[in-house]
Amino acid sequence: MRRPAFALLAAIALAGPASAADETAQIGYVNTALTNLGLTRSHRVVVERFDDPDVRNVSCYISQARTGGLSGMVGVAEDPARFALSCAATGPVEILPEAKRGERGEVVHESSTSLFFKETRVHRFIDEQRNAVIYLAWSTRLVEGSPFSAVAAVPVATSIR
Numbered sequence: 001m002r003r004p005a006f007a008l009l010a011a012i013a014l015a016g017p018a019s020a021a022d023e024t025a026q027i028g029y030v031n032t033a034l035t036n037l038g039l040t041r042s043h044r045v046v047v048e049r050f051d052d053p054d055v056r057n058v059s060c061y062i063s064q065a066r067t068g069g070l071s072g073m074v075g076v077a078e079d080p081a082r083f084a085l086s087c088a089a090t091g092p093v094e095i096l097p098e099a100k101r102g103e104r105g106e107v108v109h110e111s112s113t114s115l116f117f118k119e120t121r122v123h124r125f126i127d128e129q130r131n132a133v134i135y136l137a138w139s140t141r142l143v144e145g146s147p148f149s150a151v152a153a154v155p156v157a158t159s160i161r
Helices: 002-015 069-074
Strands: 024-033 043-051 055-066 083-095 106-112 119-127 132-139 149-155
Touching: 024 055, 043 106, 055 106, 055 119, 055 132, 055 149, 083 119, 083 132, 083 149
Parallel strands: none
Antiparallel strands: 024 043, 043 055, 055 083, 106 119, 119 132, 132 149
């Protein structure tokens, strides 16, 4: 009975984080604490980039804490809900007609931060009055009554259609 359960856990861990965007690229990382005398992966902060699928020429960078040790290596550790977000125009910003508008926004990126139930999500909002695209990163886990969050804004050079 234990082997099938372990095999299922290993398969889930190796599957990696889910992402609503087409691609997420790891840019780099720094080790923040050595674990198990260096025999396993250290605790680290990882920087990843993702592009908004419905807003051309916008790239977002998110840094997140990742748990090391044996549990981190096999994917069963719960990563802390700590992150930062920055988004930048990499060319003329163009909002495609498919981009959802409204006060609920649209999920453009997700990453799993524990084996079950905890994710970091990035929602996109379009501020038509100020010609800006706003990105909100937040954790699906409540910490002392409210989730951690971060926000970034990208100006649009021309008026939003």
